[in-house]
Amino acid sequence: MSQRDAFSGHLDLLLLAALRTPRHGYALIDHVRQASGGAFDYAEGTIYPALRRLEGEGLLRSSWVEAEGRRRRVYQLTRKGERALEGRRRDWERFTTSVRAVIEGG
């Protein structure tokens, strides 16, 4: 499995986690890349359909914001998004704990 495939399965969790701080798309990708130590490798254009979907599910909200002479679409978590993030984070931790237990068990 390529790094890109590995990330795509967890894209929603990464996007929700990164949007605890309001960000526009480019800043969001930049943050995830830096926070992942450069491991995040994703077709950057495809995050926008994902953001739109999460917004449609009520997990995000977005608005155009004027900054440094440019208009940007800025996304942030809704209350529902915060709860979803918490749930998905717990699922992720349970999953990694289980996998680690198996691969380290010998």
Place this chain on the structure above:
Amino acid sequence: MTPEEYLCELASGLPGPRSARRRLLAELRDHLDDLVAAELAAGAGRAEAGERAVERLGGAAAVTAAWAAQYARPHARQRARMLALVLAVALASVLAVAQHAQGGRDRKQQPTVCATPVASPAPRAAGACASPGEPASRPS
């Protein structure tokens, strides 16, 4: 491929409402501008910066597919809801007919209460629908 060519290719194949498509293209344009600026700052020439920016966004086909998927889902849900509604109405009709038939059998010996009012307006309704199309029935 230049950022402009990339956006044109994308614009021609995107499904969904116009306002949503325009918003996606505006966001991708912003993203491309940022990527180009970063490449230029890193020392790339303008043409090279544009090409690298497009590469980073991923193929237009990949973005279109991701975009189309989110529009396919609500439609699938809508179809499922419509099917459920049709099935519910069909089931309710079958139950109503069955109940009516059962009631008819139970009241076999008595004249049915609803038979007269239901039966009598029918010829009138048929006549009313037919008359506008029949010039002969007009008063002379």
